[in-house]
Amino acid sequence: MNSKQTSKQTLRLKLEGLTKRFPGVLANDNVSFAIQSGEIHALLGENGAGKSTLVKMIYGVMQPDEGKIFWDGEQINISNPKQARALGIGMVFQHFSLFEAMSVLENIALGMDNKISKKQLEKQVHQVMQTYGLSLEPNRIVSTLGVGERQRIEIVRALLLNPKLLIMDEPTSVLTPQEVEQLFEVLRKLAKQGCSILYISHKLDEIKQLCDNATILRGGKVVGECDPKKETSKSMAEMMIGASLHAIKKNKSKQLGDxxxxxxxxxxxxxxxxxxxxxxxxxxxxxxxxxxxxxxxxxxxxxxxxxxxxxxxxxxxxxxxxxxxxxxxxxxxxxxxxxxxxxxxxxxxxxxxxEFSLRDNAVLTARNRQNMVRAGMINANKAKAFTTAVIDEFNVKATGSGAIAGSLxxxxxxxxxxxxxxxxxxxxxxxxxxxxxxxxxxxxxxxxxxxxxxxxxxxxxxxxxxxxxxxxxxxxxxxxxxxxxxxxxxxxxxxxxxxxxxxxxxxxxxxxxxxxxxxxxx
Amino acid sequence: MNVDLTIAIIITMVGASTPLLFAALGELVVEKSGVLNLGVEGMMLTGAVVGFAVTYTSGNPWLGIGAAAIAGASVSMIFAFLTLSLSANQVATGLALTIFGAGFSALFGKPFTGKPIDIFGSVFPPALSEHPYLRVFFDYSPLVYFSLFMVFAIWWFLQKTRAGLILRAVGENDHSAHSIGYSVLGVRYGAIAFGGAMAGIGGSCFPLILTPQWVEGLTGGRGWIALALVVFAAWRPGRLLAGAYLFGLIATMELYAKAAGGAFRIIPSELWASLPYLATIIVLVLISLRHKISSSAPACLGKPFIPN
The missing domain is CATH 3.40.50.300 (P-loop containing nucleotide triphosphate hydrolases)
Structure with a gap:
């Protein structure tokens, strides 16, 4: 009884059998895992593995079709991001949820749920920036800022809510190596204070550097859990892809021409x-x-x-x-x-x-080099043959040369x-x-x-x-x-x-x- | 120039500008939320005919104004439902709303054609409203003061309140606003309803304070000028006021050109009458030449929002 209670207290978030369906796709299939307080947990997977869908459900942007979410041991429904924030869940989006034409401070205010005065907010922002060594100019317009600074806005916005769980969706894909190092410092500091971090990425070296645990998703399912510090990048990559990786063959001694x-x-x-x-x-x-x-x-x-x-x-x-x-x-x-x-x-x-078929798209750029057009008329057979060749050689999953490009x-x-x-x-x-x-x-x-x-x-x-x-x-x-x-x-x-x-x-x-x-x- | 004439021109100008100002202020809020409603003309006509009918029947212009606002907001909801809930094309739907408003007002207004009402004029004592000089401040319908108040109120709402910040955020980046947890469609429904009500009030100015009777198509394309004004003003209420009065002044010159002789006679009155429209075209051309202004447009203007 007693031990059960302590384990309840340390489990910050537990997912049990989360399932989400979209028309024609099972985005998440019976996903379960748990995060303890102060843990940096990696969610690893390729594009389309269902990582973003999963965190959107945790943050209340979407609702699961099946499954349960436990927060500090209690089962809850998170029906919108506001509720998620009230629980202490903060999120930094992959494609930043910022407003270009507005100032840094206005952007931060939009992420706050309670009404506070501009002065008060500025004071709080200043405090958070000092604690975590983040620098920002509150009155700059976002469109004039670089990507690293934009991410800092999102982080400050999340930190202002004193989160117990911070979700970071592919945070480093646009940062320089030095900016990544700075970000990791902030995240480690946060974790030390007891904040859990759910870190989504497909960059294995970073996960090895930063994370305590990793859950690996493939095709919407959990295919493994591991301690990234004990794995090699290659072994994690293979779990992620579900196949062994081929090294690129490069001819070292090639001669360059004109x-x-x-x-x-x-x-x-x-x-x-x-x-x-x-x-x-x-x-x-x-x-x-x-x-x-x-x-x-x-x-x-x-x-x-x-x-x-x-x-x-x-x-x-x-x-x-x-x-x-x-x-x-x-x-x-x-x-x-x-x-x-x-x-x-x-x-x-x-x-x-x-809106065009693959064949028409092929004609648009290849018509001259492949002699597809004669006297202003498209040679449909040639276009079709070329398109089919592209589909075959590059293993494009499409219903044929007539498939609409947007459907791929x-x-x-x-x-x-x-x-x-x-x-x-x-x-x-x-x-x-x-x-x-x-x-x-x-x-x-x-x-x-x-x-x-x-x-x-x-x-x-x-x-x-x-x-x-x-x-x-x-x-x-x-x-x-x-x-x-x-x-x-x-x-x-x-x-x-x-x-x-x-x-x-x-x-x-x-x-x-x-x-x-x-x-x-x- | 003599003082009496100047005062007379100012008073006419302010009156002529007021419907434009109402409609454009409403559209400004709608566009700030990221929606382009081209149906302003239709909503104005609807407001005009309903405002007139209710004032004529009840004898109370305040009731007429209220009814015009409700009527404008109601027809705007057709637009809102089609473009927001059904993600229809905003340009096409807006044009349809204008055509609908023109047809509806003509049909509904038929029995009221040629019937007179009292003009909804100044409510100040004659000592003020008929004073040779002071009347420049007091010889206006209450609607005029209300329109000026709305300029300030909308500026304050957009720049100083949290709700205004959210409205701008929705127009700036709908997907971000959605992922933070704001109801994009809810905000836009509200903005469109407000824009409809303002256009309705603007329309009711024609029969209530300008020409106290119902004439088919009496708005004369002011809804289109209102749309141009919003762009001209770069989505700022203060500039909108200046722009509306400028257009009002040009329209007023036509009236005085007809009445007065001398210098005004050199230009035929038909040309005067076409000036507001010419000015609209010139302004729009100048604006599209200057990229700076057009980039102050809300980033999501005219794009349907489909949550993912």
Missing amino acids: VGLAVHEMSVKGQGDFGVSLKNISFEVRHGEIFGIAGVAGNGQNELQAVLGGEVVLDDENIIKINKIPVGSMRANERRKQGLCAVPEERHGHAAIG SGGNLQKFIMGREMLQVPDVLVVSQPTWGVDAGAAAAIHQALIDLAAGGCAILIISQDLDELLALCDTLAVINEGRLSEPKKTEQMSIEEIGLLMGGVHGANQAPAELQNEAAG
Whole structure:
């Protein structure tokens, strides 16, 4: 009796058989696990494993179809986020739930349930920031802030409620390595004070560093629990994927050919209020080379992709050259004729039209290189054959070439888009976030295809926020920060610390002083 | 320019601006919550005909105003149900609401055509409202003072109250507001109802304080000008007031151009009459040239909210 009571007290949250169905999908299937007070518990799983659905139920955004939630030993229904907050559950969302045009303080006030005066709130915010060593300017407008600062707003907002359980949904996907270290400090401090933390991620190294326990989800089911400190990243990854991982085969001794893509002192003014200006960017990508551009989101990646792909046309044609031919003033279609293929970051409406069939989407970018159009008429057989080839070779799960693009899952659509461009055998390929939202198995397949394409002589430029991906694939790396590109270097010659500093905006890191690195880490 | 004429122009201008001001203030709140309701003209016409009918039947303009507000809010609920609960396209639904309002008011107003009511004028003693100079402050219908009060009240609500903050948040990022736990659709229903009531009151100004009778289509496209005004004002109540009075002044010039001779005669009165509409077009063109203003629009304006 007595021991039962103590275990009741230490179990902060217990889930029993939570099930959530969506039309056609079982998002969570009989999920059970428990978190103790002061525990940092990892929820591990691939995209689509059901992590987000699960935490949305804990936070009251959605209701489970079946199953029970116990809070401090008592069974409860959490019917809305307000109630969750009243219980002491705080949440930091993956896609921040912030309001761009409002000030930091207004954003924080919106997350508070009781009415308090502006002065009082400012005082409390100040207190929390001091306790946890977080810095924020209360009157700044959110749209002027970087991603790390935006996350701090969410964290302060959650901490103001003195949470007993803090849910963090993929908090590090947009942070520099140094910012991640700072975040972990805050989380460890919180846990020490007895706050439980549910940490959602698919980054295994971080989970090994931070978490006490891990629950692994796959296809909506709990497939294992483990102590991450005792596991290897590989063993956890295999539990997560449910299959063994294939290492990427890379040909170390490959010879690079002539310059395929050259950009010379390119400066482009940013468009609109939130656009980033590109400043004096120069680089060259040679045939057979994979050139990576790392950086935190919103530092000019989208603008660079648009300029290279021909969506934004320059006045001076000599700034961009493909195979030594000036293309700076050409539009996207003409650049494609010169051998360029491009994949922008946003799948829906940018890389593909959701309402069109896969075949029509294939015609849109591949019509010239694959001779699908003659005298203005589409050759339906050729289009169908090409689309079918993409579906087969890239293992796209679709009902056929007539399937509507929007009906595919994000990962499958990405495989199709990547396949569509790669099967055109371009001379130069420019891709943004090639494996964004794609499961690990498919990501490995895309990575292998990129390496094979480069081996065949294609000059490939990858713009990605996934540092692991870039380190695994690229021969050469550069970092983009506030529209400036760092000096490209061989991947072997760059350390994670150096890349992290460049991502955070410390320039001239050639001789990055030791104190600076210490400062950033401490 | 002589003082009497100036005062007369000011008084006419304020009167002519008031329906515009009401309708635009309502639409401003609606748009701040992220909804674009193009049915302002329809709601104004509905408010106008109901306001007139109730005032004519009961003889009490206050009842008429109340009924106009209720009527405006009621027809706006058709729009709200279609666009919020059924996620219909806001532009198409708004246009349909305008057509509906025009048809309904014409049908409902038929029996009232040509019947007179008393103008709902100043309630101050003649010593003030007919004083040669002081009348510039006192010779107005109570509706005018109410519209000015609403400018302040809406500014205060949006900037100083928590409810106003939530309303802006819903218009800025509906999904975030939803995930924090605010009822996006609830806030928008409320905003649309308020916008409908304000448009209804604005419409009732025509038969109550401008032309004391019912004429079919008497709003003359003011609902469209109200929509342009909101954009012109960059969603700020203070600027909205200035904009409404500017449009009112242009409309007033037409009347004085007809009556007065001299300099006004050089421009034909038809051109004067078209000035408010020309000005609307010019303002909208200027605004779309200046990206700065358009980016102050609520980020979710016109997008249906579908919770995930």
